[in-house]
Amino acid sequence: LYDGDVAHDLDDARITAMGLLSEAYLGLTARLACQIAEHGLSPIEFEVLLRLGRSPDGQLRMTDFSAPTSLSASGVTRVVDRLERDRLVARRACASDRRSLYAVITDTGRTRLGAVLPGHLKLIGEWFTERLPPAELSALLDSLRLVRNAVRPGAEAGAVRTGATA
């Protein structure tokens, strides 16, 4: 079935490229995880809180977390369970569609987010963005955006629910 050369495949430049991406990402997130943990949060809990904080009215439907966080529907339920237990988030009914629930960030949640953010940004700067000259950082982000848009259709900034993603 396969008449290629395994030894040659093992040496392929694509393995190296993917390896660099993995190691850069995993190394970075490991450092960020330590700082996030100092504030009593897991990375995924922080991400949910961050998305809620960035959302215009501090609320998002449960479903809206799935795609961007690469968490399953039940995974979202469980993260929000923990955040709600800690009073960082509350669940609220959706008036227009009674199947849906909103997760709303609480004042306590905003306070916690505000406590984590400065150190978080500082670390991203120290280990990532400030390591590269502006032009190279800019080029890097353009390349990442290209890959991201290919691999996660419908994640490009807008990602509005109005469709018309032409």
Add this chain to the structure above:
Amino acid sequence: LYDGDVAHDLDDARITAMGLLSEAYLGLTARLACQIAEHGLSPIEFEVLLRLGRSPDGQLRMTDFSAPTSLSASGVTRVVDRLERDRLVARRACASDRRSLYAVITDTGRTRLGAVLPGHLKLIGEWFTERLPPAELSALLDSLRLVRNAVRPGAEAGAVRTGATA
């Protein structure tokens, strides 16, 4: 304690940069995971098999997996447990240090690896490396290498156990 502006922090360019890196990486790995799963492996099992395949004599000490895979010591034990159960890897005693164990890839393991690799490389090409013009890919990899070397000291290709990492 913190006199910054949370709303402003939430809009910071560093959040965007980290978000792009995350989404590109997670989107890519999600696609790769599907193909790997078609061959009855999890991503981490595939990675262990790949590292063994790339190692000169097809064997690596348990400890050598921890750092590069960002898996804990017990995590390594458990992945190798599963791979050994499936006869893709075997444990072998280390003559020079009886505390250590080698994980050795079996013939079955090499066959399985050979079955996954072509499709794996194809996907990396389609969704990542071939999406960018050579010069931009090259620049991207240089930037990632810079970040990787900062964030994972002692991961730069060689990473030989002989020390002398000056």
Add this chain to the structure above:
DNA sequence: CAAGATTGAATAATCAATCTTT
């Protein structure tokens, strides 16, 4: 019946403690 959300059962990862060898 499809979509949103949740639950129980199963799987995988971690931490702390343990065992052996250096």
Add this chain to the structure above:
DNA sequence: AAAGATTGATTATTCAATCTTG
């Protein structure tokens, strides 16, 4: 005592099944 590896207990995540609403 420190290093390599493993184990038990806990926690997190997923899958499949379920429930409610559209």
